[in-house]
Amino acid sequence: MPKELPPQYNPKDVEDKWYKLWEKKGFFQAKIDKKKKPYTIVIPPPNITGELHMGHALNNTIQDILIRWQRMSGKEALWLPGTDHAGIATQNVVEKQLKREGLNRHQTGRAAFINKVWRWRNEYGRTIIKQLKKLGSSCDWSRERFTLDEGLSEAVKEAFIRLYKKGYIYRGRYIINWCPRCLTALSDIEVEYTEEKGRLYYIKYPLKGTKDEFIAVATTRPETMLGDTAVAVNPRDKRFKKLIGKTVILPLQNREIPVLADDFVDPKFGTGAVKVTPAHDAADFLVGQRHRLEAPVVIDRQALMTAEAGSPYQGLTREKCRQQVVEDLIKEGLLLKEEDYLHAIGKCYRCHTVVEPHLSLQWFVKMKKLAEPAIKAVKSKKIHFFPPRWEKFYLSWMKEIKDWCISRQIWWGHQLPVYYCRRCRKKIGDKPEDTKTGIIVSRIKPDKCPVCKSKEIEQDEDVLDTWFSSALWPFSTLGWPKKTRDLGYFYPTSALVTDRGIIFFWVARMIMMGLEFIKNIPFKHVYIHGTILDELGRKMSKSLGNGIDPLDMINRFGTDAVRFSLISLTSEGQDVLLSESKFEMGRNFANKIWNLARFVLRNLNDYRPLTKNLKIEEFNPADAWIMSRLERIIGQVETSLRKYRFNEAALSIYNFLWHEFCDWYLEISKIDLGEKNHRRITQEILCRILEKSLRLLHPFAPFITEEIWQKLPHQGETIMLAPWPRVNHKLINPAAEKSMAVLITIITAVRNLRGEINIAPAEKVDILIRTTASSSRRIILENNQILKNLAGIKDLRIKNKIEKPKLCATAIVNKFEIFMPLEGLIDIQKEKERLKKEIDRTKEGISQVEIRLLNEDFLQKAPRDVVEKTKNSELQLKAKLDKLDTSLKTLI
């Protein structure tokens, strides 16, 4: 028998309780069941250094909604969780810790350092997991993975070796983005650009063998001139034609460098002549390659000037050196001018240090061939993007994909499965470009060199880019490279839910790797949700201090409120401007549901479940209406979810429960519960509607729905595994909907009249209704009591013909004329004003309709029902105007 609910909903009392139970009972766990279809989502693994922020909250709420919905729908639903080792980020955290102890990682040594990171991970690395649980995420924790765990490390090695054997991985000297603070290479997309004020310096490079002829170049980075090996001009630039092939003297260094022609030079920019520094600029590097220039390195890995820069520059920071160079140029009279210049500066996306282009030896993956099938998979609609515009975005990037620099000069990560035979490498003088001699790519460290049998074998020091392991995530987590049953059953996954920021970092690479290694797409749908911004549309960040902490919000409003609010705010991948007050909506809704449930439970004291099915014939119009409405909502929610329109789904349920079930049915039920012969059926309907609605709401608000559901008559152990509501077409009842619409219209009209004339709710009024529609008359007579109660009516008379009282307020809706006698009730002056206003509004309506009806084309070409509707509305408006006019005359 039904139980009580406390008067106030307190999320803290129920959330942890249910989460623990769900987890303990294994409700989150997915098993291979050939009779069921799988539905798989693999979590975008949060960094172990991460703390749950609003972006995570939205991302994981969406995934949880999908998983809970599919689980209830009878799929074998797997949400596979895990964390990412986050190479640079994690190493930074632990290095900071070391620094506090007065150490750096080079002092502790590699093994000890890695050990320390592992200890840190074991201690703090699961914070985010705990936070995901607070959010209600129904992940299968028994399958939780970590990108550095044993299985995944195997997968990484396997992938590397296979790609290497296919010739897709190579080692090369290349100019890459280098972070002088993290001391590692960064891929192109790991560099963030910010607009900053800089200066553009115009420098004279004297022409050799002349007195004072020179060529002027412009640069924002004068310190790099120490490494210049040429000056380049555009071959079609007439100004410089004569100078091509000549030699200039590089100032400060007194080195001779050639003037050469290259198409990349834009004659319109600066002076039209460019200094070329192959070792310190990406574009210059390519020029250097084309023209076989030397590439002296004048800035080292820590962004200090090298010996090659010469004195007095050696050892200076790049910033100091810039000052020095400028000073020296001025002294020598070689600085023509400087001007302010706004340009974008590349910074490390982790630590925001200015990136230094750096010439070094790195490992790369050739991407062109891998990209081809990945492009095809999206073009042929095997993979769908939601919203679809991201498809174009993805394709445009894939078309111009560049090779992927996968080596990182840090310690925390997957060390490359690459070994060098010292002896063989020596023989060739360790030419880095030689990627055959003395290089062994192997799962385990070889005992000896297969060529020379030397035992002097060492492993490459570099580790792989974090995204390399992430790229394998959808299948490595399922056991690959082993041919596991999981892989066969759960792969390809159903949906990937993520943010637009990592489409290239991650989504594209997963598609390529999935197709390469499994020969199948990693997921069918990619849902890209919006980004959470603050009230002013800025990104939330620690430095701005404008972040809203989801855990704080959960603490204050409850998890369900946070989830529900977030979801109702985010429509189809649009960004969300969030403020704390937005969560009140969810909290208020939770409160509403709670009280609705309290009402239902309170009225079940003498409830005996019906042994037979509900009989439709026993329904009164309100019963049939609410049952029908719920079925329609079920259909809408299903459709919305299929289209990834989460806000639409959430708001459908919200509006149904609040504005239909609570506002109308519940109020009507207060009458019906008092009717002896209808009490039982009303109880039954209250129960059923609430129970079914809770199931519909459960994916959005898992905790409160479980708490209430448990107290209602139900089948099964948990709402989590209760069946997802399916539309029962037999219950859809247009006639009942129409009847109820009549009642609602009239009640609303009477309430409007009362409100406008300012009659206190407690004061009962008399109402006369005139109508010619006999069916409507029947409905009103049958539901007389509802009308009286909900509209505050003392006496209600309804007839075909009825005499209109002398002094009355009139409302005309549909086929009804509603009169409210006003004798002794009103201020006549006020009523006059009201009538005038109403008349104006009606006239405006009529003129709009008339314009339309005067148009012959409209009458001919518009669909018949539209014409009918318009004609009807004209008649109604005219009739209304008539009545209003007479009313006004009566008053005067």
Added chain:
RNA sequence: GUCCCGUUAGCUCAGCUGGUUAGAGCGCCGUCUUGACAUGGCGGAGGUCGUCCGUUCGAGCCGGACACGGGACACCA
């Protein structure tokens, strides 16, 4: 520079295939502590749908131009 997104009520945003007088939440005004809920009920005020042009019988929605705001990518010597 190229591409994408946005511009609808004071604020934040819905509005799916064009069709009666354009909606929600918050805020605001009035009113009500009635046995589910004041985190509430009832009623109300508030909109030339960014601007202009076009297509159409009919445009918030379709096409074009422009303006403003936001983002991505590229270039930035």
